[in-house]
Amino acid sequence: MLAVAACEEPSLEEQPGEVVFEGDFVEFRVTDDAPEYCAGVPEYLDRYTGALYEELRVEPGEGLVSYSLVDPEDVRPEDDLFIAYASERGIVSGAPVLEHELVHAVHRQGYGRQFLLTEGLAELFGGDALLSDRTSTDGSAEELVEHVEEERGIRSYAYGDAGRFVAYLDHRFGRDVLLRLLESTSRGDVSVEQFSSKVEDVIGAPWDDIARGYDDSEVCEQHAYWNASPACAAAEPLTLCEGVENVRHVVALDCAAPDVLGERKDEFTEGEGREVWTYRTVTFEQAGGYAISIGGQWGEESVGYIELKSCRGGCGSFLQRFEVSRYAGFTYDFDIDEPGEYLLKVARPLDAPSVIEFFISGACG
Numbered sequence: 001m002l003a004v005a006a007c008e009e010p011s012l013e014e015q016p017g018e019v020v021f022e023g024d025f026v027e028f029r030v031t032d033d034a035p036e037y038c039a040g041v042p043e044y045l046d047r048y049t050g051a052l053y054e055e056l057r058v059e060p061g062e063g064l065v066s067y068s069l070v071d072p073e074d075v076r077p078e079d080d081l082f083i084a085y086a087s088e089r090g091i092v093s094g095a096p097v098l099e100h101e102l103v104h105a106v107h108r109q110g111y112g113r114q115f116l117l118t119e120g121l122a123e124l125f126g127g128d129a130l131l132s133d134r135t136s137t138d139g140s141a142e143e144l145v146e147h148v149e150e151e152r153g154i155r156s157y158a159y160g161d162a163g164r165f166v167a168y169l170d171h172r173f174g175r176d177v178l179l180r181l182l183e184s185t186s187r188g189d190v191s192v193e194q195f196s197s198k199v200e201d202v203i204g205a206p207w208d209d210i211a212r213g214y215d216d217s218e219v220c221e222q223h224a225y226w227n228a229s230p231a232c233a234a235a236e237p238l239t240l241c242e243g244v245e246n247v248r249h250v251v252a253l254d255c256a257a258p259d260v261l262g263e264r265k266d267e268f269t270e271g272e273g274r275e276v277w278t279y280r281t282v283t284f285e286q287a288g289g290y291a292i293s294i295g296g297q298w299g300e301e302s303v304g305y306i307e308l309k310s311c312r313g314g315c316g317s318f319l320q321r322f323e324v325s326r327y328a329g330f331t332y333d334f335d336i337d338e339p340g341e342y343l344l345k346v347a348r349p350l351d352a353p354s355v356i357e358f359f360i361s362g363a364c365g
Contacts, residue, residue: 015090017068025049025060029068037069037096038255038262038276047234048099052106052125055229057179065105066090083131097261099127099230114185114195115154116144116162121182123163124170124227124313128345129264134222136160141211145192152190160222164315167225168214171314173203220315227313228343235279238344241364248359251278251346253304263350277347281311282360284336290362293331294324304348304356308334311341324348324356 017029023046030037045067053060072094075084084093086104093101103122123134133156144161148154154162170178181202189195196207203210236259239247253260253276262276284290294306304324310317319342322332336342346356 015066015068016070016074016092021046022064023047025053025065027064027066029066031068031070031074033071033074034069035072035094035096036255036263038260039257040259040261040278041096043258044097044234044261045102048230049102049106051230051233052102054233055125055175055227056103056107056121057175058106058108061108065102067102067105068092069096070094095129095264097127097264098129099125112187113182114148114187114189114198116148116195117166117182117185119154119159120162120164120166121178123159123222124166124225125230126163126222126226127231128223128226128228130223133157134160136164136219136221136225138219141165141214142192145195148195149190149192163222164220164225165214167227167314168217169210170227172213177203218315220318224309224318225313225315226309226317228309228311228317229313231279232281232311232341232343235281235343238280238282240282240360244365246359246361246364248357251356251358253278253346253348253354253356274350275347276350277345280344280346282308282342282344284339284342284363286339286363287336288362289333289335290360291331291333292322292358292360293329294322295329295357303352304346306356306358307345307347309343309345310338311343324352 015029017031017034019027020030021028021042023043026042026046026049028042028045049065052058066089068090070092072083075092075094083095084091084098084101086101088108091101091105100122103125104118107121135157137160139161144158144165147158166178169181181199184202185195185198189198199210200207238249241247255262255276257278259278260276261278263274265274292306306322306324308319308322310319320332320334323330348354348356
């Protein structure tokens with residue numbers, strides 16, 4: 001995660017790396033000493049960026065967003081907490097997939113805007129990487145704004161709460177109001193008085209009521225409130241039924257496959273392993289009870305997992321994590337309260353078997 005107030009740096013004279021991919025929205029560059037990346041990464045970044053333009057109500061500018069994958073030690077050598085930064089020239093990243101910086105690159109109007117809102121927006125749409133600083137607390141809205149005032153910016157350990165605050169505004173007042181609020185602010189709006197005044201002017205409600213609503217709202221982590229709509233737009237749909245029969249899916253998590261992403265550190269479990277993963281979308285037409293049956297795999301202690309969350313984001317959108325068993329298959333029951341589109345993530349550690357088999361029952365017949 002990033003360690004100081006913003007992930008923006010002055011533009012380099014030249015964006016590093018050789019161009020290895022050009023899509024509709026992104027060019028992907030790689031330096032000679034960059035970390036390894038899976039074959040699906042460039043296309044995923046391109047599709048994700050295209051979806052971000054729609055989500056953030058932004059018209060694509062001239063030229064492509066440039067995403068340079070470099071040696072992590074070259075991002076900011078004097079501070080090893082830095083993973084990436086975005087500038088008006090493009091993104092320099094030590095990680096193959098870091099959607100947080102794509103948000104900054106797409107929402108260029110955010111440059112120069114209030115720190116809490118710009119970093120919060122980047123967390124709301126910033127992917128599900130389980131980074132060590134992406135934590136949420138039960139701190140109040142007032143304390144969060146006071147942090148920005150004291151720091152004259154925002155520290156990375158407050159990013160999780162900033163994202164949850166922006167997710168709350170997005171859910172309660174809507175996307176257009178949220179973006180209008182962000183565009184009405186400046187970097188100088190760091191005091192509680194300045195920020196609360198802007199919020200009241202744009203939203204048309206007392207700051208105390210807005211802050212109280214946030215303070216009383218559910219506390220959840222970034223991977224839960226993350227708005228997965230861009231990832232859902234980038235993923236292939238999963239078919240649940242053929243007639244009245246459940247469709248069995250065999251997912252080959254081979255890094256050379258065109259839909260597999262990674263590598264990256266898996267901090268959800270032991271914190272030291274690396275994982276690869278892929279996304280699918282699943283549409284549940286009806287609320288009710290379902291089950292996912294996962295085939296067993298022989299391997300090490302951790303052999304993978306499947307996660308399911310609503311594409312819409314917000315606390316409560318993360319449904320469940322299903323472990324892939326070491327020795328035997330298991331069936332997990334789960335409930336869908338709201339019909340709609342969901343994001344399904346299939347992941348494995350690098351040293352685990354590459355094939356995961358499953359089917360979802362309850363939708364056929």
